[in-house]
Amino acid sequence: MKTPTELKSILSRYKTPEEIEKILDIIEDIHVARKGKNMVILGHNYMPPEIYYGISDYTGDSLALSRIAAKTNADIILFNGVYFMAETAKILNPGKKVLISDKTAGCSLAESVNAQILRDFRQENPGIPIVSYINTSAEVKAESDVICTSGNAAIIIDRIDSDTVFFIPDVYLARNAQKQTRKKIMFWNGKCMVHELFSETDISLARKTFPNVQVVAHPECKPEVTAVSDYTGSTSQIEKYIEQYKPGKVLLLTECSMGDNIRGLHPEVEFVSSCQICPYMHRITLEGILKSIKEEIYEVTIDEKIIEKAARALNKMFELGS
Numbered sequence: 001m002k003t004p005t006e007l008k009s010i011l012s013r014y015k016t017p018e019e020i021e022k023i024l025d026i027i028e029d030i031h032v033a034r035k036g037k038n039m040v041i042l043g044h045n046y047m048p049p050e051i052y053y054g055i056s057d058y059t060g061d062s063l064a065l066s067r068i069a070a071k072t073n074a075d076i077i078l079f080n081g082v083y084f085m086a087e088t089a090k091i092l093n094p095g096k097k098v099l100i101s102d103k104t105a106g107c108s109l110a111e112s113v114n115a116q117i118l119r120d121f122r123q124e125n126p127g128i129p130i131v132s133y134i135n136t137s138a139e140v141k142a143e144s145d146v147i148c149t150s151g152n153a154a155i156i157i158d159r160i161d162s163d164t165v166f167f168i169p170d171v172y173l174a175r176n177a178q179k180q181t182r183k184k185i186m187f188w189n190g191k192c193m194v195h196e197l198f199s200e201t202d203i204s205l206a207r208k209t210f211p212n213v214q215v216v217a218h219p220e221c222k223p224e225v226t227a228v229s230d231y232t233g234s235t236s237q238i239e240k241y242i243e244q245y246k247p248g249k250v251l252l253l254t255e256c257s258m259g260d261n262i263r264g265l266h267p268e269v270e271f272v273s274s275c276q277i278c279p280y281m282h283r284i285t286l287e288g289i290l291k292s293i294k295e296e297i298y299e300v301t302i303d304e305k306i307i308e309k310a311a312r313a314l315n316k317m318f319e320l321g322s
């Protein structure tokens with residue numbers, strides 16, 4: 001968490017002084033509202049800096065945050081990210097109250113597939129394991145054999161005991177993983193509405209305009225895009241890459257807030273912009289968070305049987321990925 005002065009300096013890049021004062025006032029109200037509650041506040045990498053730096057006890061990708069939550073002794077988890085992430089936190093922390101300030105914060109990937117599609121697939125293709133990306137609903141996780149993240153997809157596919165797998169829902173992540181494994185990957189046709197917008201033209205234009213720029217892509221981007229990027233990695237891997245190599249100039253092919261947050265950590269790195277906004281992530285606002293904390297509302301609830309089956313698929317990932 002940053003001090004108000006540090007946060008002011010980060011926000012001053014793109015907010016007016018009046019907007020910053022309003023933001024700092026709400027943040028103050030949030031700190032007051034959470035006092036006396038045994039609550040942990042989690043902020044995904046795609047949250048805007050006022051949430052990421054202003055009020056989050058922990059920041060990171062969805063899985064890292066859920067695992068952190070499992071280790072705290074907090075009774076309440078407020079998840080600032082999209083709904084499938086809050087569900088994952090609930091699956092891994094069934095005894096805790098999990099809140100998300102806007103239950104309509106969805107995800108184009110998670111919404112592209114449902115549990116019935118997986119049941120039908122199993123019936124028609126007995127014996128082929130289903131590997132589901134973490135960007136799926138609790139019901140879909142419950143029908144899966146194992147879950148993976150963008151950082152460990154190829155590892156999980158390699159270690160599962162089958163020469164063929166059905167990978168859902170992200171077609172681009174599947175095709176990027178296919179470059180790293182000899183296993184046959186059958187895939188679904190889901191796409192992240194943010195990452196699918198990046199093109200090879202964006203990259204060649206940036207390389208012409210900014211010589212020596214390092215192009216860093218997320219594996220939800222098209223394989224044609226990752227093929228001409230300098231580095232491809234999950235949000236956590238991108239953070240580590242920039243921390244380690246501190247490139248002079250970076251073109252980050254991912255969600256805009258991720259760039260804003262990394263920029264806050266590395267003022268010495270020049271970020272040349274070509275980002276896309278996730279409209280779902282931006283449904284999470286400071287005002288909504290304040291209301292959720294004050295009234296302890298917008299709780300994530302999942303049927304116990306679904307939690308049990310989904311936890312099995314998540315634990316399989318921890319077993320294979322370790």
Ligand code: SF4
Nearest residue numbers: 107108192193194278
């Ligand atoms: S950025 Fe893409 S994958 Fe992430 S929540 Fe938004 S739509 Fe889903």
